[in-house]
Amino acid sequence: MKKAWFVVLGVMFAAFCFTDIAVAKEEKCITCHRGTSPGQVADWEASKHSGEDVTCSTCHGDKHKKAKDAQLAVLPDETVCAECHEDQLEQFVKGKHNFGWTSMNALPITHVEPDELIEGGRGCGGCHNMGVKSEAQKKEQRDKGYRYQNNSCDECHTRHTFSKKEAQDPKACEQCHMGYDHPQWEMWSSSKHGTRYAMKEKGKLPESAAAPSCQFCHLPDGTHTNRTAWGFLGVRLPLPEDKQWAADRVVILKALGVLNPETGEPTARLDAVKAVDLVRLTEEAWSTEREKMIERCKQCHAEQYARIQLEMGDAIMQKADRLMAQGIEIVAALYKDGIIKKPDNYSFAYPDLLYFMQTGGSYIDQVLLEMYMKHRMRAYKELAHTMRATAK
Numbered sequence: 001m002k003k004a005w006f007v008v009l010g011v012m013f014a015a016f017c018f019t020d021i022a023v024a025k026e027e028k029c030i031t032c033h034r035g036t037s038p039g040q041v042a043d044w045e046a047s048k049h050s051g052e053d054v055t056c057s058t059c060h061g062d063k064h065k066k067a068k069d070a071q072l073a074v075l076p077d078e079t080v081c082a083e084c085h086e087d088q089l090e091q092f093v094k095g096k097h098n099f100g101w102t103s104m105n106a107l108p109i110t111h112v113e114p115d116e117l118i119e120g121g122r123g124c125g126g127c128h129n130m131g132v133k134s135e136a137q138k139k140e141q142r143d144k145g146y147r148y149q150n151n152s153c154d155e156c157h158t159r160h161t162f163s164k165k166e167a168q169d170p171k172a173c174e175q176c177h178m179g180y181d182h183p184q185w186e187m188w189s190s191s192k193h194g195t196r197y198a199m200k201e202k203g204k205l206p207e208s209a210a211a212p213s214c215q216f217c218h219l220p221d222g223t224h225t226n227r228t229a230w231g232f233l234g235v236r237l238p239l240p241e242d243k244q245w246a247a248d249r250v251v252i253l254k255a256l257g258v259l260n261p262e263t264g265e266p267t268a269r270l271d272a273v274k275a276v277d278l279v280r281l282t283e284e285a286w287s288t289e290r291e292k293m294i295e296r297c298k299q300c301h302a303e304q305y306a307r308i309q310l311e312m313g314d315a316i317m318q319k320a321d322r323l324m325a326q327g328i329e330i331v332a333a334l335y336k337d338g339i340i341k342k343p344d345n346y347s348f349a350y351p352d353l354l355y356f357m358q359t360g361g362s363y364i365d366q367v368l369l370e371m372y373m374k375h376r377m378r379a380y381k382e383l384a385h386t387m388r389a390t391a392k
């Protein structure tokens with residue numbers, strides 16, 4: 001009997017020593033954060049990183065050791081991820097997402113919005129926290145007292161699970177690609193493509209059924225480089241061959257502030273727009289992206305079918321541009337005749353569409369901006385995402 005007790009005690013002692021060693025091996029960060037922020041530790045434990053010995057200190061450094069010195073923790077930027085995921089960062093910096101932060105800051109609208117919405121990372125900055133920030137941009141953020149928003153990689157595979165599956169789901173794109181001026185989510189999810197995707201998820205169509213996701217068309221083969229032909233603004237250089245369309249485009253470019261409305265000469269804003277890759281500047285830059293997209297369509301449609309679909313989008317854009325240019329010229333004439341006053345923000349007595357909805361101007365100015373930000377935007381975005389119903 002006595003002997004049996006010794007065995008039991010012996011086993012218990014060994015077990016105790018073993019767990020003690022296991023606990024001692026666990027990083028102090030993890031142990032303490034199990035108490036202070038258990039949700040983060042659970043997420044990290046669910047990640048591939050935890051099985052690969054990529055621990056809290058790998059990304060956050062080991063300077064912060066106690067509750068009081070939390071400010072010593074490093075908040076890792078993309079270069080930290082690139083220590084192990086160089087390819088993804090390399091692809092990412094070649095794509096449009098890398099310009100999210102810079103393009104937001106390049107617009108006049110940014111300077112009439114509260115900082116909390118920009119560098120603070122709510123509002124515009126919440127969606128535009130994309131792109132490797134320069135040292136100057138990081139300093140500007142720190143000087144304003146904003147410590148976070150250092151990383152773009154956690155936008156699609158969120159911390160601390162950093163899951164590939166999550167990023168492969170179109171829902172990961174919805175959080176930003178939705179709403180007023182870029183309702184790609186609403187358009188895709190209510191199109192044939194999105195409906196099929198939903199049916200597959202519900203098990204009503206087989207796993208093998210073709211249903212393209214945002215990623216399938218825009219991040220093909222897992223690449224992190226993204227760019228489209230028309231982009232957000234739906235303008236490009238050189239001007240179209242059709243004379244009326246070319247003239248309408250010039251009017252729109254003036255109202256975008258990239259051509260001087262009085263002289264037609266390029267303005268400083270054109271350089272800012274070029275610097276953030278906001279428009280395709282050559283025929284080739286545009287057609288490269290168009291052809292890449294056709295390659296995607298060809299996986300499931302006849303090439304000719306796909307081309308016609310996209311060309312119908314271009315034709316709608318041409319018609320929308322006609323209406324837009326007429327609207328711009330009417331408002332410019334109202335300023336000229338003194339019927340309405342140009343908003344104080346505007347440099348010229350000419351509409352400035354890049355103030356978005358913040359004109360500070362008259363009701364007529366608001367209507368023109370709505371025509372631009374809502375109706376023109378949606379006209380070609382809808383054709384690109386092939387659907388009928390529109391988002392509110």
Ligand code: HEC
Pocket residue numbers: 028029030032033036056057060061062063064065066067068070071073074147
């Ligand atoms: C003794 C407990 C304890 C230990 C050990 C500890 N932390 Fe923390 N950590 C905290 C507390 C408490 C906070 C502050 C939470 C708050 O702001 O509400 C914090 C904050 C943080 C932050 C956020 C910093 C910020 O600016 O918001 C990070 C990142 C972090 N810890 C990582 C780590 C890493 C990595 C280690 C190990 C090298 C570690 N922690 C060790 C308790 C601890």
Ligand code: HEC
Pocket residue numbers: 029030033037040041044049054055056057058059060075076147148149150151154159160162
């Ligand atoms: C693979 C890298 C990586 C690992 C591993 C990692 N983190 Fe983080 N963590 C990040 C990134 C990226 C951010 C966001 C930084 C930013 O926004 O500036 C972050 C932010 C944080 C924050 C501050 C923001 C918030 O949501 O509270 C805390 C606290 C934190 N991490 C704790 C931890 C703890 C605890 C561990 C270990 C269990 C851990 N991290 C492991 C990458 C990592």
Ligand code: HEC
Pocket residue numbers: 048049052054058059076080081082083084085151153154157162163164165
């Ligand atoms: C010290 C190296 C290291 C660092 C730093 C690191 N990772 Fe990882 N990461 C890994 C390893 C190893 C894997 C697992 C690879 C595998 O299973 O193929 C992984 C896997 C991943 C995956 C795929 C997960 C899945 O579900 O398949 C993502 C996404 C990821 N990491 C993102 C990040 C991000 C974002 C950062 C920076 C915040 C980061 N990693 C920092 C080593 C690292």
Ligand code: HEC
Pocket residue numbers: 099103104107109110113123124125126127128175176177178179181182231232233276277278279356
């Ligand atoms: C809900 C998320 C979200 C918010 C909030 C948001 N944006 Fe955007 N923004 C996007 C997305 C997504 C795109 C790209 C859409 C597209 O190409 O159709 C974009 C495009 C842009 C572009 C054009 C970029 C380019 O190069 O094509 C600018 C400039 C811009 N936004 C500025 C702003 C400003 C300024 C604010 C705040 C007033 C703001 N955004 C608020 C998500 C957002």
Ligand code: HEC
Pocket residue numbers: 078081082085088089092097152153154155156157164167168169215219221222223224
């Ligand atoms: C726009 C969304 C998005 C952003 C931002 C993003 N990723 Fe990804 N990431 C994805 C998608 C989608 C996949 C899955 C690709 C696939 O299907 O193979 C992925 C996969 C990965 C993988 C797993 C690769 C593999 O083959 O297993 C790693 C590692 C990774 N990303 C790292 C990063 C890093 C590092 C960054 C920041 C530089 C980043 N990601 C930013 C969408 C994103």
Ligand code: HEC
Pocket residue numbers: 096097098099100101103104126127128129130155156167170172173174175176177214215218219226227228229230231232276
């Ligand atoms: C955190 C917000 C955010 C998420 C998440 C996000 N995006 Fe974006 N996306 C943006 C912003 C902001 C821009 C405009 C970037 C710029 O200013 O240049 C953009 C631009 C784009 C563009 C380029 C449009 C052009 O001008 O040619 C494509 C394509 C795109 N995103 C696809 C995706 C896909 C697919 C996903 C999901 C895997 C995704 N995005 C997830 C914010 C986001």
Ligand code: HEC
Pocket residue numbers: 170173174177184185188189193212213214215216217218228229230231232290293296310380381384385
């Ligand atoms: C069947 C392929 C396909 C799918 C699926 C798809 N897109 Fe697109 N997307 C396109 C095409 C085509 C364009 C227009 C390209 C051009 O300019 O010629 C486009 C354009 C865009 C643009 C640039 C601005 C615009 O709208 O014209 C963004 C941003 C974008 N898509 C995001 C998304 C997001 C987010 C999803 C998922 C909710 C998605 N797309 C689903 C094919 C697709």
Ligand code: HEC
Pocket residue numbers: 192193196210211212216217293294296297298299300301306309310386
């Ligand atoms: C992964 C496969 C896949 C890809 C890639 C794809 N589609 Fe589709 N598409 C489908 C399927 C399946 C349908 C539903 C066909 C039906 O209506 O019976 C569909 C429907 C459509 C429709 C509506 C047809 C109708 O009769 O209502 C259009 C338009 C369309 N696709 C255009 C495109 C374009 C343009 C591209 C490339 C930008 C593209 N598709 C890429 C699979 C795909």
